[in-house]
Amino acid sequence: MKILSNLYLWVNDKFTAEPQSLLVEKGIIIEHLPYPVPEQYKHIYQQDFNRAYAYPGFIDTHTHSFEGGLYSSGADLSKAQNIDEVLQLLSAENAKKSKNEIIFAWQLDETLLQEKRFPAVQELDSAVPDKPLLLRRIDGHSCILNSFARKQIKDLDTSREILRGAENDYAVHYFHNCLADDIILEAYQVSAKLGLQAGFSCLHTMIGDAHNSITHYELIRDNLDKFPLRFILYPQSYNIKAVLNAGAKRIGGCILADGSIGSETAAISEPYLNSTSHGILYQSNEFWQKFISEASKHNLQVAVHCIGDRAIRQINNVYKIISATEELRHELIHCELTDDELIQEIAISKAAPVMQPNFDLLWGGENGFYAKKLGIKRSSIMNRFASLLKAGITVTGGSDWYVTPLNAAQSINAAVHHHNLQERLTLAQAIDIYTKNAAWLNFEEDTWGQIKNGFQADLSIYSFPLGTETSQLLYIIREGEIKYATK
Numbered sequence: 076m077k078i079l080s081n082l083y084l085w086v087n088d089k090f091t092a093e094p095q096s097l098l099v100e101k102g103i104i105i106e107h108l109p110y111p112v113p114e115q116y117k118h119i120y121q122q123d124f125n126r127a128y129a130y131p132g133f134i135d136t137h138t139h140s141f142e143g144g145l146y147s148s149g150a151d152l153s154k155a156q157n158i159d160e161v162l163q164l165l166s167a168e169n170a171k172k173s174k175n176e177i178i179f180a181w182q183l184d185e186t187l188l189q190e191k192r193f194p195a196v197q198e199l200d201s202a203v204p205d206k207p208l209l210l211r212r213i214d215g216h217s218c219i220l221n222s223f224a225r226k227q228i229k230d231l232d233t234s235r236e237i238l239r240g241a242e243n244d245y246a247v248h249y250f251h252n253c254l255a256d257d258i259i260l261e262a263y264q265v266s267a268k269l270g271l272q273a274g275f276s277c278l279h280t281m282i283g284d285a286h287n288s289i290t291h292y293e294l295i296r297d298n299l300d301k302f303p304l305r306f307i308l309y310p311q312s313y314n315i316k317a318v319l320n321a322g323a324k325r326i327g328g329c330i331l332a333d334g335s336i337g338s339e340t341a342a343i344s345e346p347y348l349n350s351t352s353h354g355i356l357y358q359s360n361e362f363w364q365k366f367i368s369e370a371s372k373h374n375l376q377v378a379v380h381c382i383g384d385r386a387i388r389q390i391n392n393v394y395k396i397i398s399a400t401e402e403l404r405h406e407l408i409h410c411e412l413t414d415d416e417l418i419q420e421i422a423i424s425k426a427a428p429v430m431q432p433n434f435d436l437l438w439g440g441e442n443g444f445y446a447k448k449l450g451i452k453r454s455s456i457m458n459r460f461a462s463l464l465k466a467g468i469t470v471t472g473g474s475d476w477y478v479t480p481l482n483a484a485q486s487i488n489a490a491v492h493h494h495n496l497q498e499r500l501t502l503a504q505a506i507d508i509y510t511k512n513a514a515w516l517n518f519e520e521d522t523w524g525q526i527k528n529g530f531q532a533d534l535s536i537y538s539f540p541l542g543t544e545t546s547q548l549l550y551i552i553r554e555g556e557i558k559y560a561t562k
C-alpha cells in the first residue's frame with residue numbers, strides 16, 4: 076500500500092479545488108483522501124508530488140511504434156529545406172553506420188523542399204553508395220531506395236524510382252524483416268521511452284506487414300513486461316488463423332482500405348482538385364465483407380485504415396450489417412473525410428473512429444495542404460471531432476506516430492484548437508479521447524482511464540494544467556509506480 080499525495084486530480088472534467096491524495100494498493104486506486112492525509116493513514120508510505128496536476132494516464136490509440144522507435148535512431152528529414160540538405164543528412168547518417176547496417180531515413184515531405192520533388196536514386200547513391208538506404212515519405216505511403224537497396228530486393232518492380240502502393244509496402248517490409256530480434260526489441264524500447272517522455276502511459280501499436288504476416292507480434296507479446304509503458308498490440312494482417320493462433324483479440328490496424336491524401340490515393344467520392352483521380356479502393360466490397368465477418372465470427376475486434384469518404388463508407392457499410400460491431404467495437408482508423416450523412420451512418424454502425432488531431436494541426440485550415448488537394452469546402456468536413464462526438468459516436472485519439480509527432484499535450488491542444496471552429500473539442504472532451512474513450516476501446520472502461528476508486532492508478536502528471544504555457548510533464552505513473560520522471 077502507498078499514498079500518492081499532494082496532487083490536483085482531474086475528476087469529472089475538472090481539477091479538484093484543493094490538492095488531494097490517492098491510496099493505492101496493488102496498482103489500484105482504493106480511496107481518494109484529502110491532503111494532508113488524516114491521522115490514521117500517516118503510517119503508510121507517502122509520495123509527495125508538490126501540488127502538481129494529475130490526469131488519468133494518457134493513452135495513444137494509434138501508433139506505429141516499431142517504425143517510430145527504429146527510425147528515431149535514423150535520419151530525420153523533417154527539417155530539410157532542399158535536396159542538398161537531405162543528402163547532407165544522409166551522408167552524416169552513412170558515416171555513423173557500420174558496413175552491413177541498413178540506413179533508415181524518414182519524415183521526408185517533398186512538398187516542403189525548394190525543388191518540390193523527391194531526391195533521385197542517383198542523388199541518393201552519391202550520399203549512400205555502399206549500404207542499403209530506405210527513405211520514407213512523411214505519410215509512409217511512398218518511399219525511395221538507393222541503388223544498393225534496389226539491388227538487394229528480389230522481384231522489385233524497378234521501373235519507377237518512387238515506390239507507392241504495393242511496391243512501397245514490399246520494399247519497407249523487406250527491410251524490416253531483415254532485422255534481428257534484439258534490434259526489433261530495442262526499437263520498441265526506444266519508442267516506450269519516447270512514449271513516456273511524450274506524456275503517455277500506454278500506446279496502441281500496429282505490428283505486422285499489413286498483408287499476411289504478423290511479423291514480430293509474438294516476439295513483442297512475449298516481452299510485454301519488459302517495457303516501461305503498456306503496449307496494446309494490433310496484429311496487422313489479413314491472416315485470421317495466424318492472429319487467432321497468436322491469441323490476439325483484435326486484427327488489423329493500418330490494413331488499408333485506401334491510401335493517403337498526400338499520395339492522392341485516399342478514396343474520395345469527388346475527384347482531387349485539378350485531377351480526375353478519385354483515389355484508390357485497395358480491396359473490393361466482397362473482400363471486406365468476407366474478411367470482417369469472418370474475423371467477427373471469431374470475436375476479433377477489427378481495425379481498418381480509411382481516410383477518404385469512399386473508403387470510410389466501404390468499411391462502415393460492412394460494419395453496419397455485422398451485428399457484432401457494437402459488441403466488438405470495430406475501428407475506423409483515421410476516419411478523415413466525413414459528410415453529415417456519413418456521420419449518421421457511423422452512428423448507426425456503432426463503429427469507433429480512431430482519429431488524429433495532429434492531422435488537422437499539420438494539414439488542415441483554409442491554406443493547408445488538405446485545402447490544396449481537395450478545396451476549402453471539402454477540407455472543412457475533415458477530422459470532424461466535435462460532430463462525431465455530438466452524434467453519440469465514441470471517438471478515440473491517436474497520433475499515427477511516426478507519421479505525426481508523439482506528444483499527448485500537443486495532440487490534446489490540436490483537438491482544442493482545430494482549424495475549423497465547429498470541430499473544436501472542449502479541453503474535457505479532448506482529454507476524454509486520450510483517456511476514458513481510449514480505455515473503452517480496449518474494453519476496460521470500468522477499470523481504467525479515470526481517476527476513480529477501483530480504477531488502475533495510471534497518471535500523467537504535469538507541473539501546471541495543459542494549455543497553460545508553463546505546463547511541463549513531470550511524471551508518468553503506471554499501476555501506482557513512477558515509470559518516468561522528467562529530470
Ligand SMILES: [Zn+2]
Pocket residue numbers: 328329380381408409
Ligand atoms: Zn493508416
Ligand SMILES: [Zn+2]
Pocket residue numbers: 137138139281328329380475
Ligand atoms: Zn497508422
